[in-house]
Amino acid sequence: MEHLILILCLAFVFSIVAGMHLYTMKKINDVQKNLIIEGKDWRALERASAGSLYTLLMLFLFSTAVGVILHKFVMFELFLRSIVN
Numbered sequence: 653m654e655h656l657i658l659i660l661c662l663a664f665v666f667s668i669v670a671g672m673h674l675y676t677m678k679k680i681n682d683v684q685k686n687l688i689i690e691g692k693d694w695r696a697l698e699r700a701s702a703g704s705l706y707t708l709l710m711l712f713l714f715s716t717a718v719g720v721i722l723h724k725f726v727m728f729e730l731f732l733r734s735i736v737n
Contacts, residue, residue, distance in 0.1 A: 658723035665715035673708040680704065 680701050684694065 655723075657726055658719055661722050662716060662719040665719065666712060669708065669711040669715060673704060673711075676704050677701065 680697055684697050
């Protein structure tokens with residue numbers, strides 16, 4: 653049961669992060685279609701795109717850390733309940 657909770661937490665957080673990332677990437681792509689290639693704004697958007705990928709990676713690692721901590725907390729709570737009962 654506790655492993656299911658960890659998987660559900662990770663899946664939920666990752667789906668939210670992935671959705672925000674895909675939305676941001678689509679908006680960047682839409683703006684890039686309207687800009688002149690090799691302009692200053694184009695390079696700024698390329699950096700924003702790379703920053704968005706970096707942010708996705710960091711949020712995934714953060715959500716994994718939060719999921720593991722939540723999993724350990726649930727396991728500890730189940731352990732305490734088994735001792736009390």
